[in-house]
Amino acid sequence: KVKCYNCKKEGHFAKECKKVKVKxxxxxxxxxxxxxxxxxxxxxxxxxxxxxxxxxxSDLPINANMVFMAQIEKVLSDSESSSSSADDKISEVSYYLSESKSDLSMRLQNIMIILLLMVCL
Incomplete structure (x- = not known):
């Protein structure tokens, strides 16, 4: 038999119960x-x-990383439009890298970018 979970009586479901729902x-x-x-x-x-x-x-102050990345993007976009050799591209990127050699993490990032450029070329 079915049992109502609201009034605890048998014969109907809780959905069909006429009593106010027990809270x-x-x-x-x-x-x-x-x-x-x-x-x-x-x-x-x-x-x-x-x-x-x-x-x-827009609220962020311009830091060395942002300037560096903008310079790299400029070098890459300029190199795509011109037909310079891989050595020219690497030397131009190296020029921009020489400005930020004081910080070790920045140097490692720069080396990785140069390696990435060499692989892509």
């Missing part, structure tokens, strides 16, 4: 968890919005 511990626990989840999602959305506003490229 037990599980009901309130589920409702509380759903409310907390919605609140947490709203907090995350607000944090995402704040992060997006704070990480705008």
């Amino acid at each position: 037990d511990y599980e009901y309130y626990k589920t409702k509380m968890l759903l409310t907390k989840k919605d609140k947490d999602e709203q907090v995350l959305l607000a944090e995402d919005q704040a992060w997006m506003e704070s990480s705008s490229d």
